Amino acid sequence: MSAVIDTHTEDHHHGPAKGIMRWILTTNHKDIGTMYLVFSFTMFLLGGTMAMVIRAELFQPGLQLVVPAFFNQMTTMHGLIMVFGAVMPAFVGLANWMIPMMVGAPDMALPRMNNWSFWLLPAAFTMLLSTLFMKGGAPNFGWTFYAPLSTTYGPPSTTYFIFAIHMMGISSIMGAINVIATILNLRAPGMTLMKMPLFVWTWLITAFLLIAVMPVLAGVVTMMLMDINFGTSFFNAAGGGDPVMFQHVFWFFGHPEVYIMILPAFGAVSHIIPAFARKRLFGYASMVYAVGAIAMLSFVVWAHHMFTVGIPVAGELFFMYATMLIAVPTGVKVFNWVATMFRGSMTFEAPMLFAVAFVILFTIGGFSGLMLAIAPADFQYQDTYFVVAHFHYVLVPGAIFGIFASAYFWLPKWTGHMYDETLAKTHFWLSFIGMNLAFFPMHFLGLAGMPRRIPDYALQFADFNMISSIGAFMFGATQLLFLFIVIKCVRGGEKAPAKPWEGAEGLEWTLPSPPPYHSFTTPPEVK
Amino acid sequence: MATTQSYYVPAQSKWPIIATVGLGATLAGVASILVEGSQGESTTGAWVTFFIGAMIMAYMLFGWFGSVIRESRSGLYSQQMDRSFRWGMSWFIFSEVMFFAAFFGALFYARNFAVPWLGGAGDRGSSHILWENFQATWPLLNNPDPDTFPAPEGIIEPWHLPLVNTILLVSSSVTVTIAHHALKNDHRTKIKLWLAATIVLALGFVFLQADEYIYAYTELNLTLRSGIYGSTFFILTGFHGAHVILGTLMLSIMLIRIHKGHFDPEKHFGFEAASWYWHFVDVVWLGLFVFVYVL
Numbered sequence: 001m002s003a004v005i006d007t008h009t010e011d012h013h014h015g016p017a018k019g020i021m022r023w024i025l026t027t028n029h030k031d032i033g034t035m036y037l038v039f040s041f042t043m044f045l046l047g048g049t050m051a052m053v054i055r056a057e058l059f060q061p062g063l064q065l066v067v068p069a070f071f072n073q074m075t076t077m078h079g080l081i082m083v084f085g086a087v088m089p090a091f092v093g094l095a096n097w098m099i100p101m102m103v104g105a106p107d108m109a110l111p112r113m114n115n116w117s118f119w120l121l122p123a124a125f126t127m128l129l130s131t132l133f134m135k136g137g138a139p140n141f142g143w144t145f146y147a148p149l150s151t152t153y154g155p156p157s158t159t160y161f162i163f164a165i166h167m168m169g170i171s172s173i174m175g176a177i178n179v180i181a182t183i184l185n186l187r188a189p190g191m192t193l194m195k196m197p198l199f200v201w202t203w204l205i206t207a208f209l210l211i212a213v214m215p216v217l218a219g220v221v222t223m224m225l226m227d228i229n230f231g232t233s234f235f236n237a238a239g240g241g242d243p244v245m246f247q248h249v250f251w252f253f254g255h256p257e258v259y260i261m262i263l264p265a266f267g268a269v270s271h272i273i274p275a276f277a278r279k280r281l282f283g284y285a286s287m288v289y290a291v292g293a294i295a296m297l298s299f300v301v302w303a304h305h306m307f308t309v310g311i312p313v314a315g316e317l318f319f320m321y322a323t324m325l326i327a328v329p330t331g332v333k334v335f336n337w338v339a340t341m342f343r344g345s346m347t348f349e350a351p352m353l354f355a356v357a358f359v360i361l362f363t364i365g366g367f368s369g370l371m372l373a374i375a376p377a378d379f380q381y382q383d384t385y386f387v388v389a390h391f392h393y394v395l396v397p398g399a400i401f402g403i404f405a406s407a408y409f410w411l412p413k414w415t416g417h418m419y420d421e422t423l424a425k426t427h428f429w430l431s432f433i434g435m436n437l438a439f440f441p442m443h444f445l446g447l448a449g450m451p452r453r454i455p456d457y458a459l460q461f462a463d464f465n466m467i468s469s470i471g472a473f474m475f476g477a478t479q480l481l482f483l484f485i486v487i488k489c490v491r492g493g494e495k496a497p498a499k500p501w502e503g504a505e506g507l508e509w510t511l512p513s514p515p516p517y518h519s520f521t522t523p524p525e526v527k
Numbered sequence: 528m529a530t531t532q533s534y535y536v537p538a539q540s541k542w543p544i545i546a547t548v549g550l551g552a553t554l555a556g557v558a559s560i561l562v563e564g565s566q567g568e569s570t571t572g573a574w575v576t577f578f579i580g581a582m583i584m585a586y587m588l589f590g591w592f593g594s595v596i597r598e599s600r601s602g603l604y605s606q607q608m609d610r611s612f613r614w615g616m617s618w619f620i621f622s623e624v625m626f627f628a629a630f631f632g633a634l635f636y637a638r639n640f641a642v643p644w645l646g647g648a649g650d651r652g653s654s655h656i657l658w659e660n661f662q663a664t665w666p667l668l669n670n671p672d673p674d675t676f677p678a679p680e681g682i683i684e685p686w687h688l689p690l691v692n693t694i695l696l697v698s699s700s701v702t703v704t705i706a707h708h709a710l711k712n713d714h715r716t717k718i719k720l721w722l723a724a725t726i727v728l729a730l731g732f733v734f735l736q737a738d739e740y741i742y743a744y745t746e747l748n749l750t751l752r753s754g755i756y757g758s759t760f761f762i763l764t765g766f767h768g769a770h771v772i773l774g775t776l777m778l779s780i781m782l783i784r785i786h787k788g789h790f791d792p793e794k795h796f797g798f799e800a801a802s803w804y805w806h807f808v809d810v811v812w813l814g815l816f817v818f819v820y821v822l
Contacts, residue, residue: 017539025539107536109611112591116543123551127558135566156562163554170550173622181614185607186534215622219629223762229561230751232758234633237654238672240755242641249629310653518536 027111036093043085079143104188109181124167131157147235176210190526202267251302265402276352277344350424354405365393386446412496437471552580685820
């Protein structure tokens, strides 16, 4: 019984085609996963370069390197590229590689659509990046593109930005549909829902969130398009519309979006910590329910981004308490990770270092989130560097460390080689120190009143900004080391066994390293 | 979950990359038409890009769906594959529901919050000081700034043309279901008849909707530029109309396929997907009829 048949070539168990066409025409989940990961890292370096421009300008007070208009384009493009180009595609890449192997499937459920999901991204980002070279410059209104900054006062390139977002949305929705169809339909016999690995569970819920909110993003940019080009007044009070309505619709997308960027990392860390603590994950079922609860709550907390825009007091109260409620399921997860480590036989290879740092530093980001959730206090924090510190703590040591942990954890499986552990640990420590140097002082800057998205600042903020910039340069430069480690690992190294980590569990470790081109041609039996 | 059949994984495909080039060119073309047009530059190149992109998209749709149909008819698709398609279509329709939800949300927000606050409701708001003489009403026939956004002189009377359209669409949902039952019972003539009836009803709807738009623009001054009422009215009915046209195209292709002898009582997912989509546009219309026209 072959699970893969192919009528287009004579060879029934075809391998990859040769050359560039292999990558352009491929329907293979591993090829597509690799392309997603390479694309994501390219965007990470590009968005990172923009962050370096920002930090270089902020190294000292005064205007040194760039004009304010370009500075605004840098903050906007940095945010858009990191959210839509780096973090989201990285997780889709991990999903492509791992989900079919984890559920015992031959490939993704809809392989051709999978290819389309990927290739739309380079097209979308080409369009987005081309705005940098247009008359009037690139989008300059922040990654949240609030109206009327983006409608009445936006540069002409905003229309290109809107269509780029449309393409990214189509890509995400198709990718998410593929993940859901794979998980719901292609699981190996015997793998019931509550036996699924947590990475699969978190991605199932992430995919649901993507399908629910990416169309809302499409809706809000479509309304922008109409306001800019066709004279409607959705976000213009002169015609009875409301700029605040933009924020409501945007954040209805935006808040689930931040969970889209963290839930798959939760899943990956829930594999890595048990593997290196050599203990089973503490509280599997509660982990699943916690992720479900976080996802549901994410739909009813959006206005906590808007406490200062003038919403009714009842709204402030509701969104404040609903937001705080999210701390409960998140706390369950953190507790379970710690309890998994408790009295485990722990070793600290690179994936574990990143995973432990994830748990600690993401919790710091969570706590500052809790501070921001307090509506009266938020009036002080709104639009300051405290907010920047908060979301960089959940995104950098949260999402990005989760991705690094996953990459080191699964690199031996993907390439068949062990990576260089010493270099990887160096990468970890430099990233860890650099990232904390860069973002921790931002808390103090924000509490002292430094506003975000400005190219210049008052003198009393100079010292912390300099420390922050040094940390950012350190973190940025360190990522080139990661590139080197990965290339070195792909090109050779110690042969990796099928299961390179003593404590790891799951179907993916039953396949050889590297796995065959088609993962499971015969579905394995799960007891 | 146990499967005795194989799961079809196509080796390679040129269609996704063609689709990417096509969609990219189409959207780049539309963006250039809008941007260059607004700056008073020549849009010839932009139109050419758009048309090339649209042609590539059309070629891709024929080619990609064509190969899926060929693979299906040569028996490559197992029961499990069928389930993948079902999940895929269901979640696609859910994403479409959420797309419309954004616009319904905008309508509710404008109507219940933005416009009353502009008129001074809630007394803690500040937006009412912008235009002190503004009176909040719904439908909004007096915009805060009538010089920029001239208000509509009237709105579409729900119990005339929209009611007829409601009857047309609801009956078309019934006829497509009768056609589906006929397909399950293998009554080929009956399928053709009821499916053709569905398409006729759909075309009738599109025709009346176009007539309504002409009336709104020429007689009522109800346009995209007439403030939030016109904005929400046209974005909701406009995207719905576009979906009706797409659904009609789907149903027409199903009719052609029936004529060619495709589908049997057991395997006809293409037909079902089109009819699911049709029921979806019908349900959206009911929401529109109630919240846009009647209330």
